[in-house]
Amino acid sequence: MVEYLDTSVGHRLAYHKTDGDGPGIVFLGGFMSDMSGTKAVFLEDWAKKQGRAFLRFDYTGHGQSSGRFEDGCIGDWTEDALEALSKLTSGPQILVGSSMGGWIALLLARSVPKRVHALIGIAAAPDFTEDSMWPGLSDAQRAEILEQGQTSVPNAYDDTPYILTRRLFEDGKMQLVLRTALNLPFPVRLMQGTDDEAVETSVPLRLLDHATCPDMRLTLVKDADHRFSTPDCLAMITSAIAETSR
Template structure:
């Protein structure tokens, strides 16, 4: 049954929590996705079979949480994740960040490094608003954002368009993690498909080059796409979690 966390910012976050042994696993979803996706449910089932603590939740404006998606930004969703981590889990956690969730995980690691046992990034997309989304817009779309405050883009996953706001991009500049020192003093495992249509291979390579980390490994998976949700890919994620659980 879904539960709700009231945040200090007045937002209501929907979540599912599984009790168990540590280190627990926290799943951080992607941009305009929710906690009912294939990876989140698979990891919850796997964690339950292992007797391991697990948390999945919806950022504000996503899924069953309060608020409108268009009102949110990276900073808001990172605050949501910070409160979920702080109030709903105990001890060091393994953060599993999918796409935008990988960026959120890095922000959490910078804010609360002692609460992070390890980080697993699945098609992690740090700094994407600045490095790929904004450059990928047309001149007309950028002008619409600057002059009218937002524009909409078709969504390749369902019929709900992406609403991209001026606030999203302005806030994104304040959340960048690849421009300043990024110390990750714990194991990091990154996985990236070679047919990912949303995140280029150069992104995890840049992250590997930029971060200071004693144990960071990147696995490229031939022909895997951005969803990274085939049985083989899901098995790689759980294997990575098991590896860094020690």
């Protein structure tokens, strides 16, 4: 059953929460995705079988939460995640961040490291608005964003196009994590498919090189794509959760 959290800035976040033992698991979804995706639902089922606490939720403008997607930005969605973490969980959590969720997990880890037991990044995409999305636009699209405030681009996963706004890119510049010191004082596991069409393998390698972390590992999976949702890939995620739960 879907529940709702009213945030301090008037957002209404839809979520599913499973009570259980800790450390709890918080799933952080990707750009324009929602909490009903394959990985989120699979991990919730796994957590229930393990008797583990689990939380999945929709950012503002995503899924069943309030607001419009095009009104949001990385900073807004990170604030959503921080309120969900603060109000719906207790104690250190294992953050499982998929794509953009990996960036948000790193922002949470930077701001509230004591609430993080471990971090698992699945095709994590830190700084993507600045490093891949903006450079990947045409001159005409960039001009449209600067002059009109937004542009639309095709969505590879469904028929709803992405609306990219000037605010998204301006805010993204203020949320970068790969330009300054990034201390991750807990276990970190990164997983990346070599056939990922959205995040290049150079991204997790850069993160691996940049962050200060006593226990950080990267697994590259040949032929896996951005969804990272095959049975073998899902098993890798649960193995990483089990390993870092100790």
